[in-house]
Amino acid sequence: MSPAILELVLVTVVASSIPLVIAALGELVTERAGVLNLGVEGMMIMGAALGFAAAYTTGSTIVGALAGVAAGIAMAALFGLLTVALAINQVAAGLALTIFGVGLSGLLGAGFVGLKRDGAPQLNIPGLSDLPFAGKLIFGHDAFVYLAFALVASVAYWLTRTRSGLAMRAIGDNHESAHALGLPVRRTRFLAVLFGGACAGLAGAYLSLAYTPFWAPGMTAGRGWIALALVVFASWRPWRVVLGALLFGGATVLQLHAQAASLGLPGQLLSAAPYLATIVSLMALSIGVRRNGAAPAALGQAFIPPR
Amino acid sequence: MNPDQALPPLLSLRGIVKRFGGFVANDHIDLDIAQGEAHALVGENGAGKSTLVKIIYGVLAPTEGTIAIDGEQVRLNSPEAARARGIGMVFQHFSLFDNLTVAENVALVLPRRESLAGLRARIAEVSRRYRMPLEPDRDVWSLSAGERQRIEIARCLLQDPRLVILDEPTSVLTPQEAYGLFETLDALKAEGRSLLYISHKLEEVQRLCERATILRLGRKVASCDPRQESPRSLAALMVGAQIAEIRPAAHAKGEVRLRVDALSAEAETLHGVDLAHVSLSVRGGEILGVAGVAGNGQAELFELLSGERTVERAETIIIGGAALGRGGVTARRLHGAAFVPEERNGHAAAPDFSLAQNVVLSRHATGGVVRRGLVRYERARELAQEIASAFDVRKTGPDPAARTLSGGNLQKFVVGREILGEPKVLIVNQPTWGVDAAASAAIRQALVDLAARGAAVLLISQDLDELFEICDSIAVIHDGRLSAPLDAHAATREEIGLLMTGATGGQQEDLHAH
Known part of the structure; x- marks a missing residue:
């Protein structure tokens, strides 16, 4: 493989990992606060549908991205109302949210199926973007990619270095104690759920605005579920999520090339390969962490204040 | 009769009632704690001790009754409000976070303006002053009960409280750790801080406290100087009946x-x-x-x-x-x-x-x-x-x-x-x-x-x-x-x-x- 082709392959690897990075990062924050939201897939596809609809109608990618974020937040607010305020079972509510989102996005996006628009513009810095090999890889992506990495860095810093990040981790670890110390358990959790929704919505918008610039029902194709699994296998650490997402993206691109090269393996098996590869490698990574030691201890438990 | 009579008590509870549905956990309880006094709250499990101190610390809201600090009536809506009034608490089931470090656990309760950078030095200072060994960077889950308790106490002391509430602090300690705890508590008393010490171990109460309030089934049944009482008389007040002594049976050992x-x-x-x-x-x-x-x-x-x-x-x-x-x-x-x-x-x-x-x-x-x-x-x-x-x-x-x-x-x-x-x-x-x-x-x-x-x-x-x-x-x-x-x-x-x-x-x- 020549360096130029390798560079193109790597650029597509990064592009295909971005929706996972963004969605998994949001879910990571939600789970660190102690809430398990299985509705990532539903929030993501709503972001994809409404993001595309808004961008197509207004002609602005930025408006589309914001609409995707808003759709994710709206879905998350519904989930937060049910699970944080009303203390309803998080697993059931999350599954319902996904089913609801997949259905509703099909309905709202029905008028936009098959329409086309230009993808998000790519960064082009004369000189830098033309550098051999690294030029396109570092300076040739669209804004979503840079935004995703900035988000990961900020969340990683916020979780470990700031007081509010510390408070949120404490709430996810032991909500009874956190309440006894006077930390606002339900408010923090609700905000964390909204952040997760915003990220999932943005990830969905990326799919329909930049990755494949059109809308098709069910286009998230299980990426929300992969994002959920990534959070667990990444031991709830932001940079490991990036690693896992890149692995998944890499395997996706590789299997496309393998299918094109017709190796004689069934196409379905190759299509499943990225999912398998990601899960296996992240499992190997997380075996080092003793007995799931990184999981927020209060994950999935509803909190009802004892007043 | 009381030399502190001129000063209002540091903490004064009047007619505190707490109901959970039909269950009355606290039934018209009065309690006064003077400045510098070590006060014991004694009672059986289920007597309402923990409920009462949670009310004082702002975790629970009383159904009825008033709380006054320095003679001024207050509402304690949250632990933060209680801490701002100088009340600190060491919990029975530690309110610590297993997956955070010692320093992070302490940082959580400090006022918002406090910088996290100077915290390490202040933990070391408290550790030295009260002779409580602490390692700021250890994860809490790896520590023993005694070490965990020291974090709780250090966390409480960093807020410079006037009243320290301790809920059954020795129940999880070895005798040696309990001895170390009493040394720390003596140092607190010497600084003029008040203690509210909850226990059903009467020897500890006699060792530490000059007044005791005894609760039974949610009511205050007596108030006394525990040093003037015998463990048996205190126990009888607590249970409301004499307790039978165990008859050890001599028995042969078999196979x-x-x-x-x-x-x-x-x-x-x-x-x-x-x-x-x-x-x-x-x-x-x-x-x-x-x-x-x-x-x-x-x-x-x-x-x-x-x-x-x-x-x-x-x-x-x-x-x-x-x-x-x-x-x-x-x-x-x-x-x-x-x-x-x-x-x-x-x-x-x-x-x-x-x-x-x-x-x-x-x-x-x-x-x-x-x-x-x-x-x-x-x-x-x-x-x-x-x-x-x-x-x-x-x-x-x-x-x-x-x-x-x-x-x-x-x-x-x-x-x-x-x-x-x-x-x-x-x-x-x-x-x-x-x-x-x-x-x-x-x-x-x-x-x-x-x-x-x-x-x-x-x-x-x-x-x-x-x-x-x-x-x-x-x-x-x-x-x-x-x-x-x-x-x-x-x-x-x-x-x-x-x-x-x-x-x-x-x-x-x-x-x-x-």
Whole structure:
């Protein structure tokens, strides 16, 4: 493989990992606060549908991205109302949210199926973007990619270095104690759920605005579920999520090339390969962490204040 | 009469009432604490002590009544409000976060403006001033109960409180750790801080406090100077009745009925303890105590002995002559063993099942309550009634759900259920934890009587008083290792306490060899 082709392959690897990075990062924050939201897939596809609809109608990618974020937040607010305020079972509510989102996005996006628009513009810095090999890889992506990495860095810093990040981790670890110390358990959790929704919505918008610039029902194709699994296998650490997402993206691109090269393996098996590869490698990574030691201890438990 | 009469008390409660639905946890309680006073709050489990201090610390809101600080009436809506008024609290079940470091745990309660950078130095300062060793960068889950408590206290002291509330602080400590705690508390008193000390251990109250308020069933029943009272008179005030003393029965030791040989097992749960080469043997007529601070492998030991977890080698666990290491709970019960786990709600008994159904749960193979796969509820109800009358279990209705019984009554029921089956080997874990004094005495007496009838009893407990009261010998579990047993009549609390901290107690040897 020549360096130029390798560079193109790597650029597509990064592009295909971005929706996972963004969605998994949001879910990571939600789970660190102690809430398990299985509705990532539903929030993501709503972001994809409404993001595309808004961008197509207004002609602005930025408006589309914001609409995707808003759709994710709206879905998350519904989930937060049910699970944080009303203390309803998080697993059931999350599954319902996904089913609801997949259905509703099909309905709202029905008028936009098959329409086309230009993808998000790519960064082009004369000189830098033309550098051999690294030029396109570092300076040739669209804004979503840079935004995703900035988000990961900020969340990683916020979780470990700031007081509010510390408070949120404490709430996810032991909500009874956190309440006894006077930390606002339900408010923090609700905000964390909204952040997760915003990220999932943005990830969905990326799919329909930049990755494949059109809308098709069910286009998230299980990426929300992969994002959920990534959070667990990444031991709830932001940079490991990036690693896992890149692995998944890499395997996706590789299997496309393998299918094109017709190796004689069934196409379905190759299509499943990225999912398998990601899960296996992240499992190997997380075996080092003793007995799931990184999981927020209060994950999935509803909190009802004892007043 | 009181020299501080001119000053209003630091804290003054008037007519505090707290209701949870129909249940009255606090019933018109008055309480005054003067500046610099060490005040004890004494009472049985369920007397309303913890509820009352949670109200003072702003965790719970009182249903009725007023709180005044320095004579000025206040509303304490949150722990933050209480802390701003100079009230600090050290919780009974530590309010720590296992997956955070010591410094992070402390940082959580400091005022918002406080910088995290200077925190390390301030922790070191508190650590030195009150002689409490602390390591800021350790993760909390890796620390012992004593170390955890020091974090709680340091966290409290960093806010420079005028009143420090301590909720049963010694219940999880070794005697040595408790001694260290009292030194710290003496230093606090010397600085003129007030203490509100909650305990049902009367010696501690007498050592530390000059006034005591006694609660019973949510009401204040007396206020006194504990140093003028005897432990027995205080206990009588607490329980409202005299407590029977245990009659130790002299009994001959028979053959070995329970033998454990080099039992090792890896922990299965997060932050669990690995057991390493645990060996012990208990003869008929003997009560062997297993002392130790919570979380040193007691839960794992009980699981392995009861058959909830099995071991590879059958000969590791021998019950009544049969090698049963690979047998499950029922196999072991069929060989004459019986078990009472620590957690009565959900482990020893199913809370929503009736008492008769709970009898079936543990005696289905041995109690004659199942015939050809069908449950004989008639017989189960008879058995439940027998247990209730033999062990004085107070219940509502003929066969109520287990959860409707109070803690002490349910504990008497689950212990009685096993003892009435006349087991040859009984293994009990923390049989009197959170049980009132009268019920505790009844349970201990039942264990002594069972041993006198020739059964081997293994008693896992964190309560040293209980172990010294009824055991023939005591072994200590620390970090998954079991010491050689010591003769309970010759051993001292200090010896046991040292072993509880992990100091090595000589070679592992079979006491019965000589």
